[in-house]
Amino acid sequence: MAEVKEPDNIHVKEKDTKEIPQSENDTDSESDVLRAAGIDLTRDNSNEEILTLRMWVLAIGFCIVASGLNTLYTLRKPNITVTSSAILLLAYPLGKLWEKTIPAWNVPLGCWSFNLNPEPFSTKEHTLIYVMSNLSIYVRLGADVLVEQEKFYGYRAGWGFQILVTLSTLLIGFCLAGLFRSIVVVPRELIWPGVLGVTALTTTLHNSHRGEASFDTWKISRYAFFSLVCLGSFCWYWFPDFIFPALSYFNFPCWINPTSPTVNQVFGMNSGMGLIPITFDWSQVSYVGSPLLVPSWAVINILASLVFWIWIVAVACYYTNVWNTGYFPFQSSSVFDNTGQTYKVKKILNSSFKLDMAKYLKYSPVYMPITYALNMFGLSFATLSALLVWVVLEHRHVMAEAVRRVPKIVMESLPGRRKSTGNDETGEPEVPMWWYLVSCVVALFMSIFAVEYWNVGLPWYGVLLACAIALVFFPPLALVYGTANMKINIDIFCRIVAGFVFEGNVLANIWFFDIGYITTIKGLWFAQDMKLAYYAHIPQRKLFLVQCVGMVVGVLSSLGVLNWALHHIPHVCTNSAPNGFSCPFSKTHFNTSLIWGAIGPRRYFNNDIGYSALLYFFIIGAILPIPIHFLSRRYPNSLWKRVHIPLFLGGLNFLPPATGMNYGSWAVVGLIFGWFVRRRLHAWWSKYNFVLSSALDSSVSVAGVLIFLTVFFTGASKHFNWWGTEVYKVCLDILQ
Numbered sequence: 001m002a003e004v005k006e007p008d009n010i011h012v013k014e015k016d017t018k019e020i021p022q023s024e025n026d027t028d029s030e031s032d033v034l035r036a037a038g039i040d041l042t043r044d045n046s047n048e049e050i051l052t053l054r055m056w057v058l059a060i061g062f063c064i065v066a067s068g069l070n071t072l073y074t075l076r077k078p079n080i081t082v083t084s085s086a087i088l089l090l091a092y093p094l095g096k097l098w099e100k101t102i103p104a105w106n107v108p109l110g111c112w113s114f115n116l117n118p119e120p121f122s123t124k125e126h127t128l129i130y131v132m133s134n135l136s137i138y139v140r141l142g143a144d145v146l147v148e149q150e151k152f153y154g155y156r157a158g159w160g161f162q163i164l165v166t167l168s169t170l171l172i173g174f175c176l177a178g179l180f181r182s183i184v185v186v187p188r189e190l191i192w193p194g195v196l197g198v199t200a201l202t203t204t205l206h207n208s209h210r211g212e213a214s215f216d217t218w219k220i221s222r223y224a225f226f227s228l229v230c231l232g233s234f235c236w237y238w239f240p241d242f243i244f245p246a247l248s249y250f251n252f253p254c255w256i257n258p259t260s261p262t263v264n265q266v267f268g269m270n271s272g273m274g275l276i277p278i279t280f281d282w283s284q285v286s287y288v289g290s291p292l293l294v295p296s297w298a299v300i301n302i303l304a305s306l307v308f309w310i311w312i313v314a315v316a317c318y319y320t321n322v323w324n325t326g327y328f329p330f331q332s333s334s335v336f337d338n339t340g341q342t343y344k345v346k347k348i349l350n351s352s353f354k355l356d357m358a359k360y361l362k363y364s365p366v367y368m369p370i371t372y373a374l375n376m377f378g379l380s381f382a383t384l385s386a387l388l389v390w391v392v393l394e395h396r397h398v399m400a401e402a403v404r405r406v407p408k409i410v411m412e413s414l415p416g417r418r419k420s421t422g423n424d425e426t427g428e429p430e431v432p433m434w435w436y437l438v439s440c441v442v443a444l445f446m447s448i449f450a451v452e453y454w455n456v457g458l459p460w461y462g463v464l465l466a467c468a469i470a471l472v473f474f475p476p477l478a479l480v481y482g483t484a485n486m487k488i489n490i491d492i493f494c495r496i497v498a499g500f501v502f503e504g505n506v507l508a509n510i511w512f513f514d515i516g517y518i519t520t521i522k523g524l525w526f527a528q529d530m531k532l533a534y535y536a537h538i539p540q541r542k543l544f545l546v547q548c549v550g551m552v553v554g555v556l557s558s559l560g561v562l563n564w565a566l567h568h569i570p571h572v573c574t575n576s577a578p579n580g581f582s583c584p585f586s587k588t589h590f591n592t593s594l595i596w597g598a599i600g601p602r603r604y605f606n607n608d609i610g611y612s613a614l615l616y617f618f619i620i621g622a623i624l625p626i627p628i629h630f631l632s633r634r635y636p637n638s639l640w641k642r643v644h645i646p647l648f649l650g651g652l653n654f655l656p657p658a659t660g661m662n663y664g665s666w667a668v669v670g671l672i673f674g675w676f677v678r679r680r681l682h683a684w685w686s687k688y689n690f691v692l693s694s695a696l697d698s699s700v701s702v703a704g705v706l707i708f709l710t711v712f713f714t715g716a717s718k719h720f721n722w723w724g725t726e727v728y729k730v731c732l733d734i735l736q
Contacts, residue, residue, distance in 0.1 A: 050124040051542055053114060054098045059132040059546065060553055062087050066133045067554040068561035069705060070140045075147065075565055075572065077584040077657060083290070086698030087133040088126070088198060089226060089691075092205050095121035095129075123206045127536040130198060131529045131543065132550035135170075139558040141521060142166045145514045146559075147586040148593065149456070150566060151573040152345070153353060153506060157454045162559050164450040169514055170551045171443035172467060173522030176474045177530060178436035178544075183475060185530045190482035192531040199535050201690065217683040225688055226695045233282065233699035240281035241579075242707050242717065244724040248281035251661075254731040261732060265318075268733030269661035271329040273311060277664025282696050283704065287662040288654045291670030292693035296678070297642045299670035302651035306663045309379060309652065310371060318370045323609050325370040332372065333584055333656040335591045337364035345506075345594050353457060355504035355598045365607050366595055375655050376592065378614045380492040382621030383650030387488045390625040390646050391476050431540045447515060457507035458515075465501070466516035469494060474520050480646075481524050482531070488646055489653050491517045491592075499596035499604075509597030510589065569713070579712040584657035621649055 066082045073082075102117040142165070150156045177185070184190060204222060218225075240248040246255075253267040253276065265272045269279070279285060291299065318325050328336050335343045348360040368377075444463065451458045473490050481487055491513060498512035526547065533543040565581070566572055573583035595604055605612040624645045631640040655663065673692075678685045711717050728734060 048122055048124065049115075049118050050122065050128060050538065051545070052118055052125060053116060054095060054102075054121065055125040055128055058091055058094055058098075059129040059550070062091060062129060062133040063135060063550050063553045064557040067135065067139050067557040069701065071143045071558040071561045072565055073701075073704070074140045074143055074585060075569075075581045075583045077580045077582055082701040083694065083697045084130055084134040084198075086694050086701065088130045088201055089205075089223075089694050090698065091126060091129045091133075092121075092223075095126060121206075123202050124536055124538050126202050126206065127198070127532060127538060128543070128546050130202075131532065132546055132553070134525065134529060135547070135550040135554040139166065139170070139554045141518045142169055142514065143558055143562050144583075144585045144589055145510055145518070146562065147566065147573065147583050148510055148589045149507065151583060152586065152590040154346075155353060155456070155507065157456060159559070159563070161450050161454040161456070162563075163555060164446045165511070165514070166559065167551060167555050168443045168447035168450065169519050170522055170555065171439055172447070172470065172515065172519040173524075174526050174547060174551070175436045175440040175443060176470060176519065176523035177478075177526035178431065179433070179440070180475055180478065181430075181527065181530055184478035184482055185527050185534070190479070190531070192482045192528050194481075194528050195532040195535060198532060201694075202536075217681070217687055222687060222691045226691045229692060229695035230699040233696050234703045237282070237700050237703040238707065240279075241283075241704060242711055242720075246724045246728045248279055248284055249728040249734070250278045250280060251276070251728065251731065251733060252278075254733050255727050258731040264732040265330050268330075268731065269659060270733050271331050272660075272733050273315065273330060274659050274661030274664055275311065277661045277668060279661065279665050282700050284662060285665045285669050286697065286700075288658050288666055290693045290697055291666045292673050292689055292696075294670055294674065296671060296674035298644070298647060298651075299667050299674055300642070301644045301647045302663065303667040303671075305648045305651050306660065306667065309374060310655070310660055310663075314370045314374050317374070322370070323373060323611065324367060325373070328367065328369045330370060331656060331659050332369045333588045333591065334369075335372070335594065336367045336369075338367065339364070343367075343591075343594065345590075345598065348598060349506070353505070353507050355506075355600070360599070365609060366599055366604070367609065368591075368595075368611075369656075372591070372656055373611065373614065375652050376588075377492065377611075378617040379649050379652065380489060381614060382617040382624075383488060383646055383653075384490060384493055384621065385618045386621035386625050386646050386649050387476075387480070389622050390629075391480060393625055393629040429539075429541065431544050435544065451511060456511055457502070457505045458511040459508075462498075462502065462508060462512055463515055465497070466494065466512045467519075469497065469516040470520045470523070474523050477520055478524055478527055482527070487521065487524060488650055489517075490520065493517075495592060495596040496601050499601040502597070503600040503602065504598060506593050506597035510593045513589075513593070578717070579708050588657055621645075624649070 066084070066087055069082045099117060099121045104115055104117045106113050106115050146162055146166070220228075249269050251267050251269045251272075251274075254264050254272075257263045266275055268274065269277075285291065314330070317323075318330055321327075327340050337343050343364070343366055347363045348356055350356045350359075444467065448460045448463050450456075451463060452460055469490075473493075477488055477490070494513045494516035495509060497516070498509040502508035502512065529547070530540065530543065533540060569577060569581050571577045572581050573586065575582055605615065628640060628643050628645055631638075632643070635641070652658075652663065673685065673689060677689070
């Protein structure tokens with residue numbers, strides 16, 4: 001593969017490897033940050049065609065593949081993600097191959113025609129391919145809820161419901177981003193750091209003709225480095241995934257004493273604390289996301305959260321048998337009954353999937369493992385209140401500016417008013433507000449029709465209430481994400497509201513959660529892509545078309561793969577499923593909806609177990625940001641400036657099903673590259689760090705698919721076993 005040279009607009013002098021800033025939090029001006037990411041905000045006067053046949057073919061192709069694979073992998077533990085950054089890299093050689101081989105013929109279609117190969121493969125085309133493939137991550141979130149309904153509650157609604165509800169939640173998130181775009185997308189002070197890696201990479205690839213950059217480090221180009229790492233990682237992943245899976249679950253103390261409860265509780269990587277977080281499997285390390293993309297200050301906050309809340313507080317509660325947790329595994333995605341067995345939800349529900357009070361009283365209250373109770377509930381409560389206080393303390397000026405923009409938006413939406421472009425960088429007209437309003441009406445109709453016609457327990461006014469919650473929370477969440485690149489979960493709030501309004505109705509709870517919470521997360525990604533389009537000088541109306549097409553393609557691809565997996569993978573969504581297809585996210589959602597939907601918040605907090613103490617976390621979360629805010633202002637150069645309370649409280653939101661081993665290994669790798677390598681080998685880090693992350697993610701994704709289809713799905717793995725495939729399976733840690 002030909003090497004791609006680096007652009008000459010990136011210069012790292014020899015002294016840059018020695019004179020490193022004292023902290024990553026020492027921020028540069030906005031213009032310096034954008035310039036480093038290859039962003040030029042001057043008006044773009046080019047008239048190049050971007051909605052080319054080349055763009056559509058590559059974008060739709062990658063969207064189909066990525067949506068399908070990411071949906072398949074959401075059923076698997078450890079989870080693998082086909083990242084959009086990997087697709088960004090893979091799309092480049094295909095785009096250039098099209099440019100070099102396809103003839104530039106004009107194809108007439110009546111009064112309209114198009115060219116097969118109009119111009120060189122451009123940055124704008126490349127960015128739109130990324131945007132459409134990025135929809136694969138949005139779609140998979142809804143797949144978890146569909147799996148929960150069908151496999152754990154036993155209600156199969158069919159293709160019609162799946163298409164309508166998945167497409168409508170995507171469209172609601174899309175409309176949230178569009179309706180608030182003047183507040184959370186257009187302002188220059190909202191940089192949206194999550195897109196800077198994308199702009200930096202596309203700039204590097206498409207400006208190779210300018211010559212090699214001056215890096216005092218290895219001479220191999222970024223693209224050649226990516227190819228070598230990708231090939232090596234692809235070959236290596238066969239060992240931890242198939243040939244020697246003990247390398248993935250490298251809890252060697254449990255191998256030495258597999259029957260000791262204490263050893264398995266302390267060192268276990270599945271149901272234990274994972275105090276020795278050693279693994280040779282990148283899918284385990286990156287289970288919560290690639291650590292190479294996270295700044296070291298954020299990694300330290302999450303590591304501190306892991307140590308304090310899980311390895312100190314949770315351990316103390318576990319061994320003092322708080323809430324009877326000593327009778328259950330330390331870490332699990334399951335909930336239990338009063339005999340220590342997995343809670344059998346069918347014992348307390350009637351044929352309409354609603355709570356049967358007599359059956360519930362006869363059976364058992366719900367008991368939770370300590371990490372489940374502490375993180376999924378206590379810390380989630382604290383994060384919600386901390387977010388509100390933190391936003392007021394740290395971002396009240398941004399919020400005030402957003403409020404001042406509202407009258408202008410309202411006036412411009414009135415008939416006969418002159419509309420400003422809102423996009424000085426491209427000079428292109430903005431998407432009319434009524435486009436999003438019409439889309440919103442269509443989305444509401446589809447979602448209300450779906451829940452009413454298929455009778456999934458959520459009435460039409462429940463859809464409107466869930467949308468109202470999304471409408472209220474989206475702007476502050478977007479302001480936080482657009483400045484700190486951090487998502488805050490409000491899922492527990494949606495669960496509690498649904499638990500009070502639709503008490504005893506589990507299906508209503510899961511779809512209220514889907515429409516109220518998951519739509520806001522999808523809206524954040526849509527808004528981020530809109531910001532990326534501003535940076536890349538892509539007209540917003542063309543982006544609107546690409547996103548709409550991508551939603552339809554992604555939904556059909558995702559649902560096709562999902563239905564195939566649920567009916568063709570043996571024992572799917574159980575611990576007996578091959579290759580880890582146990583549906584961990586859906587199982588966690590199921591347990592949560594069981595507590596808030598069937599049992600309900602009133603019964604949950606009023607039982608004799610003592611879970612009402614978790615409500616104090618609301619107070620803890622509200623108080624903690626206040627002293628940290630004033631200490632950071634009083635001592636601006638101290639460590640207090642690096643403390644991020646919402647991240648400290650909510651950074652473990654993947655646990656469970658993620659474990660202490662996942663977060664521990666993630667933090668170790670993140671600090672090695674984000675702290676040690678960045679400070680000591682800054683030129684190497686600047687040139688290769690993000691490429692390394694993309695190479696590892698993409699190679700593991702491809703290898704995982706190939707191994708599953710050729711080895712596990714065909715049954716060939718049944719005849720392959722040795723010590724390295726069995727030693728970890730006999731530990732209590734895995735058997736629980």
